[in-house]
Amino acid sequence: MHIPENYLSPQTCAVMTGAVAPAWGISIYKVSKELPKEKIAMMGVAASFSFLGMMFNVPLPGGTTGHAVGGTLIALLLGPYAACISVSVALLLQALLFGDGGILAFGANCFNMAFVLPFVGYAVAHLISPSIGQGKATRRDLTAAAIGSYVGINAAALCAAIEFGIQPLLFHDAAGNALYCPYGLSVSIPAMMIGHLTIFGLAEMVFTTAIYSFVSSTSPALMARQPETKTSLPLKIFLGAMILATPLGLLAEGTAWGEWGAEEIASTGAGYTPSGLANGWSLNAMLPDYSIAGMPDSIAYILSAVIGAALLIIIFKLISLAVGKASASAA
């Protein structure tokens, strides 16, 4: 899922770095305040695990690469803030020393894999099993870890796909050739999601659940959780808003940097319709109500995001209920 150099425009990279910076700040603050110092050494180990996991990657034509990340696992073991730092460190080493993932795209990669992935995975796992991480892992905990990691990595892959999928829409030269990633959302999303919904999501799930259950059964001391790092309500709102607002910001960027875009579209004349523009809004297909006539795009977007999020929460609560009943009857 590493976005390589020159796949994203520098402007997008700047926006993504700006988006992930507060997450870094909060994570560093939270970790230095709340993570017991005995666990700090563990963060390095976790980062190296994530690093090794990410080295087993497979290129996805039309997208980037697919691999496990382990972000949800780290979030479950050390908390999402520590996971954010650990995965960022792993990504930094890969970008700098191994040329895997761009230097400029580092912010974007961190946003996807070090921010969205662990936080979404952690939230989903806690939604399904609120008691996860306390004591020996129950079947419900393991299900929660599995689903959390699966949803986490797919959320991250979707973010990555959107980030480079909107590039041809926003940036191309006078002749209509894309300057950065040439694939529109209609290509990038399937390219990324088909791989991640199947094989890599599965890999992440197996990786997470196997290690989580192994650690919880053989070495519970590693997971003995300190006074829970509670996410305060304002922080929750802030994080939620960031997840929602960043794609918006990216789209708005089209107008912010619009001087270029507009000029070029004008100069192309009738010869070329950016294929990205034609296909870009295939997102509409996912939620038909989205394009309610006359509604401003931004409001429609926020509404559809809220509805989507609510639907997801409902689905997970239902799963949680079902799994809870199953494990209760098993016990």
Next chain:
Amino acid sequence: MTEQIMKGIARLLDSDTASSAQKTQLHPVLRLLGVFACILFCALSRNSIFVIGVIAVSLVRIAMLPPRRMAGVLRPVLVPVLLTCLVLLPSVFMGHPRTMLTVALKVFASASTLALLNESVPWKDITGAFAALRMPDIFILTLDMTVRSIVLLGRLCRSMGEAVSLRSFKGPDTARDGRSLVRRERDRTRRDAAGGLLGTVFIRSGMLAERTSEAMTCRCFDGTYRLYKKHKWNIWDAAYVLVLMVLAAAFFYTQSLII
């Protein structure tokens, strides 16, 4: 796959031993800044002149390396370029033939700049640059320990992998009827061993981390990390700043040539 990891680790180790001989005179932050600027300019460039210029300079620098080290630079450059071409191939048939060339050239320029940095500056100085940039201590500490952990884990994985492969015997192939059963059983054992291996490696590294934190406690560590010697600025740094300015000037000049 394990081979890939070992190669990566070998590269880390190489750059460490090579570094003990030569002392880098340039401030690593400057070097990092230079590479960053170069990559940024390449990404921003609206025409290929600047990008090809960067490639030309990189190629000259690579050409001046001894052959053994040259291979070390070319591999990390060619792999991403070929990968980019592969990933972008469909776009040629979708009506963007030039995109593949543009992006591949830019990737070549960025990757070669980065590879040359890694060739000439040991990883310690590169990560050390982040310390000099006043990144939060906890981040630097995690960074250092991650590198250490990657190396130790790589070694552990290899030795344990060898132990597993030594123990997994080859079943009797002659008995035709029982063959598939034996093989299935063998595969199952191997799979279990692999799962246990991963978990065991995790536990062992967790124990390592625990002892490390105790060692840190014994050396008065209280959760904050204070660091490192300051680099003294010298004439080479000034020269490098000049080079950076030339780079920036070249960028803006080439941008004015073709719109």
Next chain:
Amino acid sequence: MTTIELHNISYHYPDGQPALQDIDLTLRSGNCYVLTGPNGCGKSSLFRILTGLSFPQSGTYTLDGVPITEKYLRDRANADAFHRRVGYLFQDTDAQLFTRSVEDEISFGLYQMGLPQEEINARTEQYLDRLSLSDLRARAPFNLSGGEKKRCALAAVLAMEPSVLIMDEPLSGLDEEGQDWITRTIRALKTPERLILIATHSGDLAASLADHTIVMDKTHRIQI
């Protein structure tokens, strides 16, 4: 003068397994004590208690008359003063070395102690030289050979100039030359101000260094 007194110390692991039973021990500076005993007799647990990493369930541990308890060490200033005085060389050097270079490894503790920069530089140089590490100063500790790692770890501990030096199996994993080297170095460390405590399986080391030998047995007690 430093005096360590252990009185009636008993310790068991979280799972209830006993590790130490009724340990009574008085250690005084100027002496080198060698602790021997079979694996699993509780040597490591004793060291963890002496270095303030674990705390006994019963009994008292005093350093110069000050009882060392979990509560006492929770205070930042107390912990600092304590760890400054008690240096611990771990058996597993890989775990003990965690920074990016030999130099940084040595100066880590000095920075933590809050010494002035000149003092840190001077001491780092001094101990690089003393343990013949000057040529390796820029190398990453985890890339060194076993003997070099041991020297690096020892330098990092010694640079803090502790008055109590506790070493867990300092010769493990070393070749004969390395063992000789470390033995000579430890002998040079014996001063009237310093208290040295070594756990070892090596009879040679015990014979050549020990002022006193302490033997533990399978019952987790000290034999007299």
